[in-house]
Amino acid sequence: MMDDSVHSPDDALQPDASRSSNTVTVSLTINGEPVTLEVEPNVVLLDALRERLDLTGTKKGCDHGQCGACTVLIDGHSANSCLTLAVMHEGCEITTVEGLARDGQLHPVQEAFLEHDAYQCGYCTAGQMMSTVSMLNDKRIGSDDASVKEAMSGNICRCGAYKNILSAVQSARAKA
Amino acid sequence: MRNFDYQRAGDVAEATALHGNDHSADFIAGGTNLIDMVKLDIMRPERLVDVNRLPLTGIESLDDGRLKIGALVTNTDLAYHERVLADYPVLSEAILTGASTQLRNVATTAGNVMQRTRCPYFRNPARPCNKREPGSGCGALEGINRNHAVLGTSDQCIAVHPSDMCVGMQALGATLTIEGPGGTRDIPFEDYHLLPGDTPEREHDLNDGELITHVTLDAPIDGARGHYLKLRDRMSYEFALASCAAVVALDGDAIREARIALGGVGTKPWRSHEAEAALSGQPATEETFQKAAEAAMAGAVAHRDNAFKIPLAKQAIVRALATVTAQS
Known part of the structure; x- marks a missing residue:
């Protein structure tokens, strides 16, 4: 899977300056809590979790869907959060590693x-x-x-x- | 990743209207391939039309025996669907050998049909590639080409088609339903992916603003069995070096009807009518399988590093046929 493609730097939060601000509002549930985000369309779910919501348990590895470090549950199914846009998940239920333990009890x-x-x-x-x-x-x-x-x-x-x-x-x- | 505008469509009419035959717009479904491509700066959409809310998530058995699959059915749901497991096991096997659980959970049927090659020259904007930038040359022709195609190549492009699912569909026979500015049209699956020829940038028979809405599998061949054999560098989560989808119906010891499609070796999901002709009416023996394998690969052209794929594909064909006929 790993190839010699050029990996772009971690610049998902620096939208193209030539474009006007085009943020989208998205409401979703993360670890049981309703969350409303105002994000640029190019923010992947992984970056929204880590950079906007401080849910840093989900890790960025390859950022290309090859390593699985960013795996979260979307409506109960595992998915690479680096390969999906936050704005695509209006109304979805996201579970991250922070949502596994309940009331001080490990999952x-x-x-x-x-x-x-x-x-x-x-x-x-x-x-x-x-x-x-x-x-x-x-x-x-x-x-x-x-x-x-x-x-x-x-x-x-x-x-x-x-x-x-x-x-x-x-x-x-x-x-x- | 560069930025783009984003619009969410609620139904097919709204999706095609929002796209509006705009060359700089793309549809996004699962996004597992598209977002990777945008991150690599290989695809540069100015606008994405999100089609995930479209009512295309169903799988329907038609009265004529065919199976109509919505464009948004995930690879996981398709692979484990009861009709697919019962009547099209070759497709289930093909899908489950591809990608990873996480990717199959998100990747869609039409998205898989649309996926781009993994050729490292195509995926690297610093390298020449006639598919990405027509006229810039092909880095793979004289470069590292171990993973490249041996069937359907041209002097412009030898990129291999990466899909397993499409190889299963190619063997089964299918029809794509396409919705666009010009209305609805159906095209045979076999005609959808194009050979590179002199225009490797044209990968499929889809015009700007057109959207695949369904893939309808042909009715299963009466009494046929199917098997997908995939050979690769490691056991899981790897693209095929050579793969074979075999669907065979026997009449006693003779082959009544056979379908052969190949992955990992062609510039498109490769249906081998030559192999099928060599099998039809013949006894189901290894000698027959060998002849079919020779026929399938007769037109193969190797480059520096990928000559091994020709005998490998032949062996895949023989072994897939031996497996599928031994089940009877």
Whole structure:
């Protein structure tokens, strides 16, 4: 997947100065809370979360849909938040890693990642956990290791913690 | 990423009216390919018309046995749809070998049909590319071309078509329904993607302001089985080096009807009528499969790094046919 394409700098929040301000109002639900944003059309959901709402648990890795660090749930399904515009999500329910724990209690997927030591540097972990939550009760994805690996293949771990990530996912699914 | 104006359409008529046959406007659905392209500065829309609210999310069984798929059906929903699993397993397999869970959850049926090549020369504005900038030359012809096409190439472009889903559809046969300023029209799926020839910038038979609204699969071939075999550098989340969609109906030990389409080797999702002719009426044996594979790849042209794709594709064809006929 990785190619030698030129990656543009992290400039999503610096709209083309030659264009007049063209912000759009978008209302959505983030981790159960109603949120109204005033954003330029070119702000991807990832940048809206991190830069406008201070929800920095969702990470920016490749910014091109190749690494999965930015995975969030959109209406319950995992998605790359770097490849979707915030303005496209009027009325949608977004869940980020900050929305997993409830009332001081970790989500079962967070518990499983802790228990299985399913991370090293931790940069990909939020994305890994969001993909796991998305497939927790998805019976279309088989319970064997090969099926789980395939379903999780959109989440890259540069440290190579895959063995323990797989254990954590399997453990969380078995208990779900 | 450069900025653009944004408009949200509620129905098909509003979407085509908002687009208004404007060369600088694009429709956006899932956006997984388009936003990547805008970030790379390869696509530079001045205006995006969001079609995600259009009522094109359904899958409908028609009375004549065909399956009508709304343009906005996600790759995930299409792959797991009960009619697709039952009657078009080759399509389900093809979709599920492509991309990642996150991308399949968002990418749409029509968006997949519209997706652009992954050629690194096309994706890098600093390199020459006749597809991106007609007349600038082709960096891949004399460059690093291990992943490039061996079928349907020209001296202007050897970019490979990246889709798996389209290869499944090519084997099954399908019709695209297109809505635009000139009204509604249907075109055969096979005629939609264009060979590069002297105009590699023209990738498909779609005019400004036209929108794909449906993909309708042909009725399943009676008694046919299907299989999609994808060969790639790693087991998951990787584009095909060579892939084969095989749909075969047997009559005893003989092949009554066969459909063969190839991915990873063509400049468009590649239907091989030559392979199908070599299979029709013949015994379902490895010898027959070998002849079909030779016929499919007879016109292949290799460049410096991709000659391996020709035997690889032949092996994919033989193995896909062996698998699909062994199921009976």
